[in-house]
Amino acid sequence: MSDLDQLYQQVILDHSRRRTGEGxxxxxxxxxxxxxxxNPTCGxxxxxxxxxxxxxxxxxxxxxxxxxxxxxxxxxxxxSEMAPGMSMGEFATTVDQFREMLRSRGQIEPxxxxxxxxxxxxxxxxxxARVKCAMLAWVAAEEAAKEAAL
Amino acid sequence: xxxxxxQNSPSATGPLDDTKVRSLLQDFPxxxxxxxxxxxxxxxxxxxxxxxxxxxxxxxxxxxxxxxAVHRGAxxxxxxxxxxFEDARRTVADFVGAAENELVWTSNATExxxxxxxxxxxxxxxxxxxxxxxxxLGPGDEIVTTEAEHHANLxxxxxxxxxxxxxxxxxxxxxxxxxxxxxxxxxVGPATKVFAFTHVSNVLGSxxxxxxxxxxxxxxDALTVLDACQSVPHxxxxxxxxxxxxxxxxxxxMLGPTGIGALYGRYDxxxxxxxxxxxxxxxxxxxxxxxxxxxxPMRFEAGTQRVSQAVALASAVRYLDEIGMENVHAWEAExxxxxxxxxxxxxxxxxxxxxxxxERAGLVSIDVHGVHPHDVGQLLDSKGIxxxxxxxxxxxxxxxxxxxxxxxxSAYLYNTTAxxxxxxxxxxxxxxxxxxxxxxxxxxx
Numbered sequence: 001m002s003d004l005d006q007l008y009q010q011v012i013l014d015h016s017r018r019r020t021g022e023g024x025x026x027x028x029x030x031x032x033x034x035x036x037x038x039n040p041t042c043g044x045x046x047x048x049x050x051x052x053x054x055x056x057x058x059x060x061x062x063x064x065x066x067x068x069x070x071x072x073x074x075x076x077x078x079x080s081e082m083a084p085g086m087s088m089g090e091f092a093t094t095v096d097q098f099r100e101m102l103r104s105r106g107q108i109e110p111x112x113x114x115x116x117x118x119x120x121x122x123x124x125x126x127x128x129a130r131v132k133c134a135m136l137a138w139v140a141a142e143e144a145a146k147e148a149a150l
Numbered sequence: 151x152x153x154x155x156x157q158n159s160p161s162a163t164g165p166l167d168d169t170k171v172r173s174l175l176q177d178f179p180x181x182x183x184x185x186x187x188x189x190x191x192x193x194x195x196x197x198x199x200x201x202x203x204x205x206x207x208x209x210x211x212x213x214x215x216x217x218x219a220v221h222r223g224a225x226x227x228x229x230x231x232x233x234x235f236e237d238a239r240r241t242v243a244d245f246v247g248a249a250e251n252e253l254v255w256t257s258n259a260t261e262x263x264x265x266x267x268x269x270x271x272x273x274x275x276x277x278x279x280x281x282x283x284x285x286x287l288g289p290g291d292e293i294v295t296t297e298a299e300h301h302a303n304l305x306x307x308x309x310x311x312x313x314x315x316x317x318x319x320x321x322x323x324x325x326x327x328x329x330x331x332x333x334x335x336x337x338v339g340p341a342t343k344v345f346a347f348t349h350v351s352n353v354l355g356s357x358x359x360x361x362x363x364x365x366x367x368x369x370x371d372a373l374t375v376l377d378a379c380q381s382v383p384h385x386x387x388x389x390x391x392x393x394x395x396x397x398x399x400x401x402x403x404m405l406g407p408t409g410i411g412a413l414y415g416r417y418d419x420x421x422x423x424x425x426x427x428x429x430x431x432x433x434x435x436x437x438x439x440x441x442x443x444x445x446x447p448m449r450f451e452a453g454t455q456r457v458s459q460a461v462a463l464a465s466a467v468r469y470l471d472e473i474g475m476e477n478v479h480a481w482e483a484e485x486x487x488x489x490x491x492x493x494x495x496x497x498x499x500x501x502x503x504x505x506x507x508x509e510r511a512g513l514v515s516i517d518v519h520g521v522h523p524h525d526v527g528q529l530l531d532s533k534g535i536x537x538x539x540x541x542x543x544x545x546x547x548x549x550x551x552x553x554x555x556x557x558x559x560s561a562y563l564y565n566t567t568a569x570x571x572x573x574x575x576x577x578x579x580x581x582x583x584x585x586x587x588x589x590x591x592x593x594x595x
């Protein structure tokens with residue numbers, strides 16, 4: 001597979017067009033927070049809203065709205081599919097794992113078991129200029145989740 | 151500098167065609183670079199140009215044979231360095247129709263425009279005495295710019311307005327992708343003190359009717375500031391003939407190195423304008439309480455100057471002169487036509503700015519329906535084609551066009567029609583690659 005095909009895996013192309021979690025859902029619980037991230041170099045931006053359960057220790061829903069490239073939109077969509085049901089600990093670990101994979105410049109083989117569809121973004125790590133695109137929604141979600149847990 | 155003639159000679163001169171451009175390519179080592187399967191097609195000159203060996207040699211030659219502090223020190227080497235520096239100034243001034251004392255070295259065009267804005271600001275604070283009053287702004291005064299500006303010709307004016315209480319207004323872009331000249335007649339008026347506009351849009355490639363805007367400004371005694379970053383490298387430009395008061399351009403967009411640019415200012419204006427940056431090299435007499443300043447251009451050149459870059463830029467200018475700017479302009483007009491017509495024929499691709507057939511520089515910016523510019527750029531890059539993606543430092547213009555970002559291909563004298571065709575071919579593959587067919591497909595974005 002060429003680098004380009006690794007970057008634009010079918011999973012990513014599919015998610016970028018048929019998006020999960022697009023459109024901010026109204027707050028389900030008191031543990032709800034929103035975070036906005038903006039990439040000034042390309043103008044991509046995203047708003048991610050995270051709701052936790054009543055106890056504040058499990059992700060209930062993750063929705064978003066944004067404008068950006070296929071990589072940033074697909075990564076938001078994948079995250080939105082994966083996150084609900086995760087405990088706060090699992091969520092944090094998954095985000096860390098995703099970040100580590102993206103920063104590895106192609107050196108880390110993704111753990112498909114734990115990353116699921118997000119493993120498809122391994123090819124992005126070879127394109128340093130695009131790592132920020134893939135991380136945009138995840139950074140917003142990480143911040144929103146922290147705030148929601150307060 | 152004894153062998154500068156040999157060093158500066160381009161491998162082809164006269165009217166350009168594909169054959170001659172292919173000869174010129176041997177002057178640009180970097181353009182032989184190849185990262186993947188395909189040789190590099192460099193279509194990002196609008197952002198920065200590549201350097202011929204002559205320019206690189208001139209900079210090295212300066213350091214090997216002439217390097218010293220300019221305008222200070224009495225030893226022979228200092229004289230050699232000063233001669234090289236001032237010879238460079240004459241060469242570049244000549245190239246843009248300026249007298250040598252009308253050309254101020256800056257780091258780039260952004261600094262040149264900021265220099266003007268901050269000097270006006272200083273005049274507004276009362277510096278420079280009565281003769282600087284004509285540069286002073288305050289509440290009730292207006293600064294006019296346009297919706298098509300690069301941020302470098304917008305934000306310095308926003309800031310100047312904020313510091314002085316003046317009002318910033320702008321000439322909108324019309325539906326035809328050109329500045330609305332009728333609106334300009336209404337907006338520029340008795341309150342206008344400064345009228346700042348671009349010569350060639352770095353996004354749209356459209357060309358401003360400069361004499362017309364200058365006439366309008368003169369009617370109200372407004373000072374004109376021209377952003378000439380995308381014109382000086384690509385066409386014959388004579389600031390004296392154009393009649394502008396100030397103009398800015400950058401060396402790295404015209405075969406020169408980074409770190410050097412210039413401000414043109416009419417001498418009578420520079421002479422009465424207070425300095426922006428102050429310190430060494432720009433003074434005559436200094437006491438603990440105050441200082442007197444040199445005449446222009448040195449009044450505006452505080453601190454150690456960019457000597458090797460100035461010398462290298464002069465070398466770039468000689469290289470361009472030998473080919474002939476009319477020839478550069480004619481060739482790029484042909485490439486621009488080919489680009490504009492070519493992209494217009496691709497399904498789902500929208501040409502931004504004026505339609506094919508309207509005068510344009512050798513560049514196009516496009517919106518590919520359903521595909522983000524970063525994804526367009528990525529696909530082109532995988533085929534060896536370097537273009538610019540993003541907002542090109544013109545967010546308000548993109549907002550006006552209803553988009554956040556675009557893809558821009560910008561050509562120079564080292565591009566062939568084959569380069570343009572490779573870009574067009576690759577562009578035709580973009581939407582199919584992302585699973586989009588006809589123009590109506592791809593509802594996303």
